[in-house]
Each structure stands twice: as structure tokens, then as C-alpha cells.
Amino acid sequence: MSLDKATVSRIARLARIRVADEDLERLGNELSNILGWVEQLNEVNTDDVPPLTSVVEMQIPQRRDAVTDGAYRDKVLGNAPESEEGFFVVPKVVE
Amino acid sequence: MADLTHFTLSEARDGLRARDFSARELTEAHNAAIERARPLNAMALETAEHALSMADTADQRIAKGDGGLLEGVPLAIKDLFCTDGFRTTAGSHILDTFVPPYESTVTANLWREGAVMLGKANMDEFAMGSSNETSYFGPVENPWRRPGDNRPIVPGGSSGGSASIVAARAALAATGTDTGGSIRQPASFTGLVGLKPTYGRCSRWGIIAFASSLDQAGPLTRTVRDAAIMLSAMSGHDPKDSTSANLPVPNFEAVLGGDVKGLRVGIPSEYRMDGLPAEIDALWQQGIRWLEDAGAETREVDLPHTKYALPAYYIVAPAEASSNLARYDGVRYGLRVEGDDLIDMYERTRAEGFGAEVQRRVMIGTYVLSAGYYDAYYLQAQKVRTLIARDFQTAFEGVDVLLTPTAPSEAFATGDKSDDPIAMYFNDVFTVPASMAGLPGISVPAGLSQAGLPLGLQLIGKAFDEEMVLRVAEALEDAAEFNAEPDTWWETST
Numbered sequence: 001m002s003l004d005k006a007t008v009s010r011i012a013r014l015a016r017i018r019v020a021d022e023d024l025e026r027l028g029n030e031l032s033n034i035l036g037w038v039e040q041l042n043e044v045n046t047d048d049v050p051p052l053t054s055v056v057e058m059q060i061p062q063r064r065d066a067v068t069d070g071a072y073r074d075k076v077l078g079n080a081p082e083s084e085e086g087f088f089v090v091p092k093v094v095e
Numbered sequence: 096m097a098d099l100t101h102f103t104l105s106e107a108r109d110g111l112r113a114r115d116f117s118a119r120e121l122t123e124a125h126n127a128a129i130e131r132a133r134p135l136n137a138m139a140l141e142t143a144e145h146a147l148s149m150a151d152t153a154d155q156r157i158a159k160g161d162g163g164l165l166e167g168v169p170l171a172i173k174d175l176f177c178t179d180g181f182r183t184t185a186g187s188h189i190l191d192t193f194v195p196p197y198e199s200t201v202t203a204n205l206w207r208e209g210a211v212m213l214g215k216a217n218m219d220e221f222a223m224g225s226s227n228e229t230s231y232f233g234p235v236e237n238p239w240r241r242p243g244d245n246r247p248i249v250p251g252g253s254s255g256g257s258a259s260i261v262a263a264r265a266a267l268a269a270t271g272t273d274t275g276g277s278i279r280q281p282a283s284f285t286g287l288v289g290l291k292p293t294y295g296r297c298s299r300w301g302i303i304a305f306a307s308s309l310d311q312a313g314p315l316t317r318t319v320r321d322a323a324i325m326l327s328a329m330s331g332h333d334p335k336d337s338t339s340a341n342l343p344v345p346n347f348e349a350v351l352g353g354d355v356k357g358l359r360v361g362i363p364s365e366y367r368m369d370g371l372p373a374e375i376d377a378l379w380q381q382g383i384r385w386l387e388d389a390g391a392e393t394r395e396v397d398l399p400h401t402k403y404a405l406p407a408y409y410i411v412a413p414a415e416a417s418s419n420l421a422r423y424d425g426v427r428y429g430l431r432v433e434g435d436d437l438i439d440m441y442e443r444t445r446a447e448g449f450g451a452e453v454q455r456r457v458m459i460g461t462y463v464l465s466a467g468y469y470d471a472y473y474l475q476a477q478k479v480r481t482l483i484a485r486d487f488q489t490a491f492e493g494v495d496v497l498l499t500p501t502a503p504s505e506a507f508a509t510g511d512k513s514d515d516p517i518a519m520y521f522n523d524v525f526t527v528p529a530s531m532a533g534l535p536g537i538s539v540p541a542g543l544s545q546a547g548l549p550l551g552l553q554l555i556g557k558a559f560d561e562e563m564v565l566r567v568a569e570a571l572e573d574a575a576e577f578n579a580e581p582d583t584w585w586e587t588s589t
Contacts, residue, residue, distance in 0.1 A: 008458075015417060015461040016424070017454055018442035027458070030516065034459055037517055038406040041475050044482065051477035052484060054338075055294045055308060055533030056558055061337055075196040079428035088426050091437045 003028040003035070099124035104168055104267040104321035105348075111157060111167045118157065118167025122150035122211050125169040128265035129213055134585040135236045137250075137259040139174040140182055140215040149211040156209060164328045166209030171266040173257045174215040175222055176202045176312070177301040181212075185303045186220040186230035186253075189429045189448030199301025200333045201270060201312045208328040213266050217256030220450045221420065222277055222305045225522035227255025228513050229452045237285055237506050238263040238581040242547045245584070247509040251281030251502070251522070257315050258285040262581065268316040268325050272302060274309045275408050276502075276526030279538040282315055283501035283551030286540045286579060288568070289315050290322045291526075293559045294533035295340035298333030306415035307338075309408075309530050319539065319568045323347035326561060342559060350562040355570040356390030358563075361494035365401035366525060368503070375500050375550065378542050382498055382552045385574035386567065396490040396497065400482045404528040407483070409520060410463050410476035411531070416453075417460025423448060455516065484532040491557050496567045499525050501538040501551035529555045537568045540577040549579070 003011075005024040008031065012019040019027060073086055082089040099121050102110065110116055126143040146169060153167035177183050177195035184190045198206075206212070219229040226249035227235040237250040238259060250259040254271030258281035261269050271278040273291035282289025290313045297312040304310060314325035327347045333339040362383060367376070383393050425431035425444035432447050434440035449457065463472035490497065503524055512519045529536040535558070538551035552571060556564035 003462075011458050011462050011465070013442075014465060015454075015457050016421075016438070016441040016445055017449065017457065018439075018446035027455075030455060031458060031462070034409065034455070034516060035462070038409050038472070038476075041403055041406050041410070041472075041479055044400070044403055044475075044479050046475060046478035046482070049478045049481050051474055052480040053477075055484065055531075056338075056340065058295065058338070058340060061334070061341070063334070072196075076427075078196055079193055081425060081429070081431035090426055091434070091440055093437050 002032045100128045100264045102267070103318045104316060105318065105324060107168055107267055108165065108324070112162070118150035118153040118211065119147060121167060122146050122169050125213055125265060125267070128263070129260065131586050132260060132263045132265045135238060135259050135263060136233050137217055137235050137256040137263070138171070138214045139184055139186070139217045139232050139256065142181060142212055142214045146211050146213050153209050153211060163208030164324060165205060167211060168209070168267055169211040169213045170205065171213050171216045171257055171260045171269040172202055173254050173270050173272060174218055175272050175303045176270060177303065178202055178212070178215065181215065183215065183303070184231070185222070186218045186232060187448065187450070187453070188231040189423045189444070191231060191430070193428050197301060200298035200335060201302065201329045204331060205328055210328070216254070216260055216269055219253035219255065220453050221303070221416070222253040222272055222274055223416070223452050223456055224252040225276070225280060225519050226512065227252040228509065229450055231450060234509055235259050236509070238585065239285060239506065239548050240581070240584065248506045248548065249284065249509055251284035251506060253277040254281050254315060258282060258287055261315050261317065262287055263585065268314055268321055270312060270329065271315050272310055272312050273530065274306050274412060275530045276523035278313045278315060279526045279536055279551070279553060280502045280522055282538040284506035284549065286549030286577065287315050287317060288319055288322045288540065289313070289538045290326060291530070291536045292326060292330060292561055293535045295338050296330045296559065296561065298331070298336040298339045300333055300335040304419040306412040307419060308415060309412060319565060319572045320348060320351055322537065323351060323565050340559065345562055347561060347565055350566050351569050353566060354390060355386060355567055358391045358496065358567065359494040360386050360391045360393045360567065361396035361490050361497045362393055363398045363401065363490070363497055363499060364395050365398050366499045368524070371503060374544055375503060378550055379500050379552065382541060382571060385571060386498065389570045389574060391567070391570070394494065396494060398486040398490060398528065400479065400486050401528055403479050404483050404531050405520060405524050407476040407479040408527045408531060409459070410472050411480065413456040413460035414464050414473050415460070417457045417464065420453070420457055452516070480531050483528055487532045487534060496563055497555040499553045499555065501525060501553040505544040505546060505548040505550055525553060534558055535561045535564050537564050539568050539571045539575065541571065541575045542577065543579055
């Protein structure tokens with residue numbers, strides 16, 4: 001497994017992490033090393049083995065679909081890098 | 096008053112109840128010790144004034160005779176637990192100004208039981224690391240050094256600050272979190288007891304998420320008894336965490352003081368790996384003899400998929416991390432770096448806010464979950480995980496507990512492994528399998544390496560059988576008689 005620069009660039013985009021062009025090759029090598037190492041899992045025969053979905057056997061709890069929390073807008077906005085009149089502020093999304 | 100920092104947690108608790116000293120005196124001594132220990136860089140935030148006010152409240156409750164399990168006991172809290180009104184960073188630049196407006200369930204449980212918060216402990220960024228070198232706030236040093244050698248030694252990770260500050264006798268205990276070994280491996284590196292409970296024993300609510308199917312809170316302490324007391328205080332059902340187990344919390348301390356006669360201890364043959372240092376293997380064999388001498392039976396067991404646990408972990412954990420860390424987008428909290436448009440703002444924020452190891456893992460996780468690769472990587476890893484869990488189930492049909500080394504080496508020097516991610520990942524080779532199966536594990540200090548650094552042994556138990564793990568841990572602790580302490584070089588360093 002060896003990731004080319006275009007693939008690394010695509011992964012970085014999906015992950016929303018800006019990677020400078022000059023770093024793509026180094027990062028590609030690092031990621032390729034890790035992926036090459038995890039690929040030893042292909043040696044394991046997993047025919048008829050279900051994927052693990054819960055490590056501990058338990059019943060999924062159910063609750064009433066009701067509002068039980070809230071009404072503290074200022075707390076929610078307290079850590080926002082930018083807020084205005086009770087809203088989060090983001091760069092313009094729609095032209 | 097310096098002697099007040101050398102009690103175990105249980106001794107301090109008993110001394111407080113007997114009014115031999117006050118919670119204020121105990122807290123003052125620990126505040127001072129934390130200040131002296133600053134060269135270790137173990138704390139991300141010191142809360143000395145708050146600690147004194149909590150101690151005064153504890154003293155009033157003790158005077159009335161209605162103190163909790165940890166009334167007046169000063170603790171350090173890993174900086175992954177949200178603490179209401181106190182900055183919580185996860186060791187990351189992206190959260191370095193974050194002040195939670197709420198309290199994690201585990202820390203709320205501790206305060207309900209009367210514990211005192213000394214401050215927040217430094218850690219690997221987002222709990223991703225095995226040496227505490229990935230923190231935005233700089234590496235943590237281990238109080239232990241090789242005798243005659245003043246090179247800095249890592250405390251392990253990711254709960255490295257928690258381990259370092261307890262080993263330095265500046266907190267009676269600390270909380271940690273363990274995703275693949277982040278409590279047990281630093282405990283082994285610093286001569287402490289580190290307990291990762293069964294997945295679901297402690298609520299994850301308010302703990303900054305790394306890999307949600309693996310993350311579990313637990314204590315770092317100087318004795319097995321202290322770990323039992325801490326676990327009783329930390330655990331319990333929490334409706335706010337849908338994976339929190341709805342089970343009664345035993346009085347874990349009550350199982351101690353017995354013996355291990357007739358208990359069956361499994362020795363997994365697959366853990367005898369190529370390249371295991373001779374002194375680690377020798378200590379493991381010593382551990383087997385100790386438990387046999389105490390009346391336990393030991394027998395070999397097979398866990399055939401052991402070697403695949405680590406690579407499976409490095410698919411599952413980054414996949415979950417890439418999803419969990421998607422929330423850091425520069426909008427609702429934390430760092431924002433302005434950009435040309437919304438996407439550019441996200442990308443610049445995350446590039447500047449996340450360190451190299453976090454970026455690597457988020458990208459690995461993004462890749463293994465992406466269209467066309469999901470089945471080959473993620474699904475295959477989750478199937479292998481089923482086989483790992485089945486291995487343990489089969490082994491536990493014939494034994495009560497498993498005994499293994501905690502880590503494949505002693506603590507290493509700062510910088511020794513930071514350039515090689517996969518070499519760093521191998522630190523967790525003995526701790527990850529139990530994490531993948533959700534099982535409880537404990538590291539108990541068992542001896543010193545030839546170079547004079549602590550080494551631990553690990554016990555792994557059945558799900559929700561922490562009582563068995565603690566019982567056998569106490570027998571190991573009694574036999575090992577580990578009472579070495581690091582030289583206090585940091586108290587005189589400038």
C-alpha cells in the first residue's frame with residue numbers, strides 16, 4: 001500500500017485538514033507505512049464472523065422522546081469563537 | 096508538613112477521619128508539592144485556591160461526621176475530564192481556551208464523595224500517544240530517572256501527567272483514561288497501580304471523546320487498595336451515557352484482605368513474543384511463582400488472535416477518532432483560524448489546532464472509513480475484534496484471571512521513539528487486546544529493571560469482575576513488596 005500525493009490530498013480534504021503541497025509526500029509515506037502494517041489483518045479468515053458491534057453485552061436503553069434539557073443559550077455560546085445576538089457566526093456560506 | 100504527601104490514599108483517608116490532620120493541611124501540603132514539581136510539566140492547570148475551598152468544605156463535613164468515600168482527599172484530574180468553570184484542553188491547541196460549562200459524571204461523582212481537585216493533569220493530545228510527548232503544552236517528565244543518568248525519561252501515556260504527579264507524591268491519586276493502555280502503561284512506567292475498568296463501568300459523559308467503543312476512565316494510585324477506593328467513587332450507572340452499565344457498584348475495597356488460594360490464573364502463551372526483553376520475561380515468570388506461592392494455580396491458555404489486536408486497534412481507534420474529532424470546526428468552541436470561505440476556515444483551523452499525531456490518526460480514520468475502503472479495513476478490523484473477544488471468552492471458561500507483562504519495555508528516554516509511530520504503537524501490545532474486548536485490566540508495580548526503572552505486571556479479568564482483578568492484584572502487590580521511590584531531583588532543579 002502506497003498512497004500517492006493525489007490520494008493524500010483527497011484524504012486531507014475529506015478530513016478538513018489543510019496540508020501544504022510540500023508536505024504531501026512525507027505524509028503519504030507515514031500513512032502508507034501505517035496502512036501497510038495494518039494490512040496483516042488480511043491474513044485472518046473472517047468468513048462467517050460477524051463484526052463486533054458492542055464490547056459488553058447489554059440491552060440498549062430506551063427513553064421517552066421528550067425534551068429534558070436546555071434553556072441555557074448563553075452557556076452553549078460561551079466558548080464560541082464568534083457569536084452574535086444568540087447565534088454562532090460563520091463565514092458566508094450562500095452567495 | 097511534607098510528610099503528609101507520603102501517605103497512601105487510604106492512610107490519608109483514615110487520618111482525616113481520625114482528625115490526625117485536616118483536609119486543609121493535607122491540601123496545603125499537596126499544593127506545595129505540585130508547585131515544587133513544576134519541572135515535571137505534569138499539570139496543565141493548577142487550582143490551588145479552589146482546592147483549599149473544597150478542603151474547607153470537606154473539613155466541615157468531616158466535623159459533622161458525614162464525609163464521603165474520599166472526603167478531603169486531594170486528587171489530580173486528567174485534562175480530558177470536563178470540569179465546570181475550569182479550562183479543559185485534552186492537551187490540544189484546538190481546545191486551549193475551552194472552559195466547560197458542565198462537569199463530567201466521573202468527576203462529579205468524585206466531588207460528591209468529598210474529593211479535592213488539585214488541578215488538571217497534562218496528557219498526550221486527545222489521549223493519542225504512549226509517551227506524553229504529543230501534548231500542545233509540552234512533554235511530561237517521569238519523576239524516575241536512571242540512576243547516575245540525568246536524561247529525561249517519559250512517563251508513558253496518554254495519562255502521563257496523572258502518572259507523573261502521583262509518582263512524584265504531589266497528588267494522592269489521579270484520574271486517567273484508557274483507550275488502548277493509557278492508564279496501565281504509564282502506571283507501569285512510573286511504579287504505580289493503574290486500573291482500567293470494564294467498558295461501561297465508569298460513565299464517559301463529559302470525557303472528551305477519542306474512540307468511543309474503547310474509552311474508559313480509571314484511577315492511577317500508589318496501592319491496590321487505593322485503586323479499589325477510587326473505583327468505587329468513580330463508577331456507577333449514568334443515564335447520560337447509553338453504554339454505561341446499569342449495575343450496582345460493589346464496595347471494591349471490601350474484597351481486599353483475602354487470599355488467592357485455589358484461584359486459576361491463565362498465562363497466555365501468545366504474549367511470549369519474539370524480542371520480549373529477558374528482564375520483562377523474567378519478571379513475568381517471577382509473577383507466576385508469586386501467585387503460585389500464594390496458593391493460586393497457574394496454567395497456559397491460548398489467545399490465538401493476540402498479534403492482530405494492535406493492527407485492528409489502529410483501524411478502529413482512528414476511525415472512531417476521525418468521527419469524534421469532526422466536531423472541532425472553529426464554530427462552536429475552541430480555536431478558529433479565519434480563511435477565504437467556510438471550508439478554508441475549517442481546514443486552516445484543524446491544521447493549526449491539531450498536532451502531527453492527531454492529524455495522522457484523523458487521516459487514517461478518514462481513509463479507512465471512506466467509500467471503497469470501508470469493508471477492506473474497518474469491517475475486517477471489527478470482525479477480527481470479534482475473534483479477539485471470543486479468544487478471551489474461551490480462555491475465561493477455564494481461568495479466573497490472566498497474568499501478563501503490562502508493557503514490552505521499561506520507560507524510555509524522551510525523543511527515543513517519537514519519530515517512529517509504529518514503534519511507539521508497540522508500547523500498547525499487551526494492553527490493547529483487553530481494551531478491544533472491553534475487559535478490565537490492572538497494572539501492578541512488580542520490580543525495577545536493571546537500569547533502575549519501574550516495571551509492572553498486568554492482570555486481565557472477566558467483564559465486570561474488577562473484584563477478582565483487585566483480589567489477585569493485591570496478592571501480587573503483597574509478594575512484590577514494591578516500595579522504591581524516585582529521587583526527588585525536581586525539587587532542586589531550576
